[in-house]
Amino acid sequence: MNLGLIAPLALALGALAIGPILAHLAQQRPSERVPFGAMMLLRRMVKRLEKRRRLKDRALLALRVLALLLAVLAAAQPQLSWPGDPATIGGLGRVVLIVDDSLSMSQRDAGGTLLTRARDQALATLDQLPPGTLVGLVLIGGEARQLTPTLTAEIGPIRDALVNLQPSYGRTDLEGGLREARALLTGERGEVLVYTDEAGPTTISEAQGELARLVERGGVVLPRPTRNDPPANLTVLDARYGDGLEGGSVALRVANYGAEDVEAAVTVGLPDGSEITAFVELPAGGEAEERVTVPPTVPGGVAWARVIDPALEADNTRFFHLPRVGASRVMVVDGDPGSTPVRSEVYFLERALAPWGGARGGVLPQVVAPSGLAALSTEEHQVVFLANVADPSPWAGQLLDFVRGGGGVIFSAGDNLTAERYNEPLRALMPAPIERPRDLIDLTASGGVPLDLPDASLELFEAFAEEGRQAFRRVTTRRVMGLGAFNETGWTETSQDGVRVLMRFEGGAPALVERRIGRGRVLLWTSTFDLGWGSAPLQAVFLPFTQRLVAYLGGESAGGAVRAEGVVGEVTSLRLPFGGLTLRLTGPDGADVPMETVQGEQTELSFLPRLPGAYSVQVGDEPPVALIAVNTPAEESDVRAPQPLTAAAAAIDPALTERRVRLGPWALGLAISLLLAQSLLARREAT
């Protein structure tokens, strides 16, 4: 509440107050003198009146000075203003109700939720509108939307819409709501009542531009804050699995937006159905981090972290991607058992895959002879190394199924590989046709042709830092397997599988070629994994590179579903590495979700999630080709209101959100009353 003066200079007239003070002090005495024979009685009377008279004198002085000061104040035209609404809603004939049905409005209060409170207030406002008022309704949860195409005098449908109002999981689109209100008013003056909890650190600031435009066009914005005081909410801001093949931990970041310190239980739910609970101490208005260790082997998928908080349950759970964790079963097919370790690919691969002997989890290599491929199973294995295998053709069908089902196969070259036993029998599998070994330099010479620097933007090499890339330069080779013609769409014209060279030797010879088949991949290493053709096994980068190959083919990004994240109420897009297939998007509630796709060599998919949870994209009944973890908007969880809408509106035009009363007439009236009072008192003055 503010008190202002329209004509403050008039206060200078306050100096006139000295006049009555001096006059009062002077106490003008009557000039006429009358002889009086009963002065003894008068003196008695005066003595009796003296005390009362002294009080009266002071009261008179106070009344006169106060009257004059009030008159001066009236001349200065004081004005009292305080935040408030117009006396009557609907006075402009047009009213737009903006109701916030965002996630944060699901906060519980004594009588239900903030949304029910806002809804009841809006209904009450409807009942109080003057007959004939044109009304519109806009909801701002997720994406602002008009529920009435135009302003209407029929309140019934609006009432029904309010009664049936359900909370959403979306963010507060106040900016859009004000825009919709402006559109409904079509440039006419009208009142816009906003029922919102004003939650979110940027909700109000983002809407200020639209607020200003609405006010410029004659809109009178009347905020109707609906908040819990004090605010209280807990939420999981972030959940992220720590990288690593040997299992790891989920890092949790939990926030407390309430005004009190709390200790909360946070539960992590894994794709296999197991749950792990931890307790987190959360300071008032602060955050805390906690790590939850997951078991050594966990299937990949969408996991969740949930904090128990009854204040606002809708944002308690955060969904996140969990890669396949734990012991990857790798089959190593020894096609050329060597007489010495340096002549054996398996020797080096075994040590690179399981440097701790498999005792602490991680990769568990299973070394088999080529006949062992008969036991290949997607249930048991993720990756198969075929090291210099002479004839894998008997198991070509098994290998193809294995790859299509999401498995990974690596062929490494050697003297045993022949075009006859590979190209035709494994035509559907091989990234490129092989021809015959080709010497890059003289085999009797020392050294060899080094690898080019790998492209760090490729997923396979993302894990290697700049220095790590340089380590590949130490890998040299003297001989590689010659490859036939192939292109990016495969080495056959009919194939639509993607083929690409991931790494080359200096001079351009392909070192590693990839082919995608179904949900899996096939890699062809054109050199050997022993020291026969090159020095790869002796280089430091060999061990992490081998580990990375396994992760790439059978770990978090190999063969499995495409991973994406989304936010409720916001369009989520993802790209699938194939095209031409009929896809189905399933929401967390099991229902099909509408989506838009652009089919080509790849598929662009987009949809608008309405619920938080795990979404999956499937082709028929096959396992998901994409998994999307959708969460509620984080800003909705911050239920504090850093900048009230009332203040924002007042900053634009204080007159819109202020009620004013001119105190001048009141001050003048009071001054006159005081003057009358003092004259009456003076008349009673005896002496």
Place this chain on the structure above:
Amino acid sequence: MILWDPNVLARVRRLHLLAVQTVEGLLHGGHKSRRVGANVEFADYKDYSPGDSLRDLDWKVLARSDRLVVRRYEVETELQCVLVLDASGDLSTGQGSPYTMPELEGTKFGYSLVLTATLAYYLIKQQEPVGLLVLGGSGPGAGVYLPARGGGTQLARIFAQLATLRPGGVARIGEGLNTLGPRLRRRGLVALISDLMEEPEGWMPSLAALSRRRTDLAVFHVMDRRELTLDYERPALYFSPEGGEALPIDPAGAAPELRAVLNAWLVELRGGLAEHRGRYYPSWTDLPLHAALAPMITGRRAMPDRDLGAV
């Protein structure tokens, strides 16, 4: 001699006229004198001393006891009356008295003079010795004390003093009454004619002392109705002719307060006089003298005070 001043003579004549008219009016209709006269009412004996009248010698006692005793009668216990007149400056005010004296028209003092003269005339006519004590005043009669005597000469002397008297100065009633005590050798009557505008604690003790001497006390309280009801039109500075600070008074506002003060004062006066066996005679200047004198002369009750509430 001032008695030969024609103005004084005129005043004496007017005083006499007013006194005669008043007294005769009061006694008309067969009222007997309270005084029984010289006829005999035995009182007691006393030893003969040279100079005593031989007529009063009790011969029978002489024959029986051979002693010379003189018979004493009631006539010898005559009432010695002293009229104490307040001539202070405060009595120069007032406008209600119909008893006008030249230069004293309507004033309380004019009324007091006539009242005093009437009392003197009445008492002389009743064969009582009458004296006069003037408190305050100005002129030849100021502060005069005339011992009590009877007869026309004494009356003329009193009238002459009254005719030359003018109000002025301060009465100091208490001091005046104190001087009167030693002068009254016998039981007597002291009649105080005054507006009593002095604080009672200043003179009431003196009155009490006279009362203890078995002196008969009568107080004629001279009051001007306009003054005591503050019947004035405009606010003004009111001052006492006796001096002192002037007070700015708005009559309209002060009248109710003054009325309360007046009532309290009258109650105080009456209470004090009753305690000392004094008789109180309210003497409003706007009423005929009969109203003040009748209760004393005829024994009737005093008229109730008019328009002064419970007093």
